[in-house]
Amino acid sequence: MEKKLWEEFGMTRRTFLRHFGIASCAITLGPFFVERFATAIAQVPERVKVFKVSNGDCFENIDRLWAMMGGVGNYIDADDFVVIKGNGQWPYQGYTHTGCIKAVIDAILRLPGYDGEIFVCDNVQEYGGLNQTGFDATVAYRTRNWPDHNWDSLAAAYRAEGKPVAAKRWVSSQADITGPGDGEGWIRDFFAFHGRDSYLSYPVFESPLTPGCMVDVKNGVWRGGGYTGRRVKTLFMPNLNNHGSGGEDYAGVTSAVKSFFGATEIHNGGYATFRGHYNMHSTSYARSRADYAGELTARFIRTMYAPSLYITAAMWAGHQSRTGGAVETKTVLACENPVTLDYVACKEVIAPHAAWLDPDQDNNTRRQLTGCIAGGVGTIDPGAFEVVAYDFDRPTVHRLDVDRMIKEFEAGRATEQEVIDLIQAYMDGG
Secondary structure, eight states: OOOOHHHHTTOOHHHHHHHTTOOTTHHHHOTTHHHHHHHHHHTSOOOEEEEEEESSOHHHHHHHHHHHTTOGGGTOOTTOEEEEEEOOSSSGGGSOOHHHHHHHHHHHHTSTTOOOOEEEEEOGGGOOOTTOSTTTOOGGGOTTSOSSOOHHHHHHHHHHTTOOEEEEEOOOOSOOOSSGGGOSEEEEEEEEETTEEEEEEEEEEEOSSSTTOEEETTTEEEETTEEOSOOEEEEEEOOOEESSSSSOOSSOEESTTGGGGGTSOOTTSTTOEETTEEOTTTTTGGGTOHHHHHHHHHHHHHHTOOOSEEEEEESSBBSSOSSSOOBOOOEEEEESSHHHHHHHHIIIIIGGGOGGGOTTSSSHHHHHHHHHHHTTOOOOOGGGEEEEEEETTSOOOOHHHHHHHHHHHHTTSSOHHHHHHHHHHHHHOO
């Protein structure tokens, strides 16, 4: 639960008002209240933030999420190419909710002057049944997902309206490339990992929208013999499921940390090698080491590329499995690192329905997270992060809402009375 501003300072509401020189009647009178309240907000220690929205539909939830984070423009610029990396391998709630993906795409397309391109991608780890993946799921396999479209048909609908959206399924390759000038392929890193030769890779692919335009996920857009200066931003959009069936398996939860398994090559399956080197799955989970999986995710972020944002589409949470029993949790969450995001999503969304996924227990879900932390990414220290939540069933005003309104006032886009009214709602809220 969110701490109120006075609780951040270990004060009562009355003591807080007195400490910052705010008379109890100042909320209604207002002369110096906004300035002093802004001073108090500025003194709150900076922490990792997990944004969480519940009980709207997929479009309401995502739109509210962007509003809480200050807008999509805080993450995407008008000339960026954007890769939305979903989880696409399994049917039903096993692939990232297409409605949530659409809501994110719509927000990007609404950016003033947006002239980039948007791609929905995954490698489905070389698996996935015909007409059952996120890309091609027929209506029968869209239960506990968005029924209107799969990823391919969604992208086609955008293109029919003249909008720059495509779906691109990444496929492992035998070819060697050094960069986009060599055509499509993967940039690979071979290394020793806990006594086993291993590798990671990231894709370079041709835009399905612009022939000859290459998308280098790490270094940017390449065309006509060189990089254009345009950036490629990646948004990882995992779902939230138990990887096992009715209990914990070697992975625990499958969500943001594990979503990197769909961002690299998995040659020959999850227990195999490529040129004598083990892939991300076969060098971690095949050894029953969930902590190794987390370490490899951290290495990927440090050495391949770091996604701009992670958005967990937990409209349904597969508490029993990726394709079996699921609860309609009607929640989306976002964070700038996958560890804290998974911790909160597991603790607050799926663990109430599947106790074996509680990240505070000694289990493989926690080992994923601590492995990633050991690699230098993320935190689960309760004092180092905060959850910024909004529930459509029980709307509240958060400290950050007030902070944004004060900034709007300072920029001349809001009145002092609008700020005071919002502060009053915040002060009076539960």
